[in-house]
Amino acid sequence: xxxxxxxxxxxxxxxxxxxxxxxxxxxxxxxxxxxxxxxxxxxxxxxxxxxxxxxxxxxxxxxxxxxxxxxxxxxxxxxxxxxxxxxxxxxxxxxxxxxxxxxxxxxxxxxxxxxxxxxxxxxxxxxxxxxxxxxxxxxxxxxxxxxxxxxxxxxxxxx
Numbered sequence: 001x002x003x004x005x006x007x008x009x010x011x012x013x014x015x016x017x018x019x020x021x022x023x024x025x026x027x028x029x030x031x032x033x034x035x036x037x038x039x040x041x042x043x044x045x046x047x048x049x050x051x052x053x054x055x056x057x058x059x060x061x062x063x064x065x066x067x068x069x070x071x072x073x074x075x076x077x078x079x080x081x082x083x084x085x086x087x088x089x090x091x092x093x094x095x096x097x098x099x100x101x102x103x104x105x106x107x108x109x110x111x112x113x114x115x116x117x118x119x120x121x122x123x124x125x126x127x128x129x130x131x132x133x134x135x136x137x138x139x140x141x142x143x144x145x146x147x148x149x150x151x152x153x154x155x156x157x158x159x
Contacts, residue, residue, distance in 0.1 A: 031065075039063055040072045044079055044095075048088055053098045060104060069105045073113020080138055081117075081124055081131045089134075093141050100147050107149070114139070114152055121157055132157070 040063070047056040060072060076092045083089075099105040105113075117124070117135065125131045136156060143153040 033068075036063065036065055036068055037071060037075070040075050041079075044072070044076055044092075047095060048079075048091055051091060053095055056095055057098065057102065057104060060099070066104075066106075066109075069099075069109040070112035070116065072099075073105060073110055074116045077114065077117045077135070077138065078124065081128050081134050089138060089141065093138070093145060093147070096142065096147050097145050110148060111152055114148060115155070118155060118157055 040060075043056055043059045043063075046059075047053070060069070073096065076096060080089050080092050096105070096110075100110060121131060121135065128134070136158065139148065139153050139156045142148045143150065
């Protein structure tokens, strides 16, 4: 009972996640979704700056949330759509290919990530008018590299 009362007090504290990590220990599934999304965004931005696939792979493993890897796929695709130039496109395709080949991102996670982008493409297009054509090009590249299935490619919304 004392442990549960202590846990309730700690959970009510509006401090950062590091405090709970120190008390309970690290564990990916215990972190708030907003924190995980932020970490994945930082991971992707760092990858775009450094180009080190192995470091990105290592950071993703450290997050310990294999059930949430669809978020990485989603964020990677959205980052490509919101970015500019061919560099980020090629780099993200390379990253997704490596994560796919190593099994770090499963077929289900890849599909869920792309499907989420497909569902939100209308909203994304408000900020990025060329989102449809960029997504079509990205999907074709991913299909050509064997990252996504034909069914997922065909599900891509066309303008």
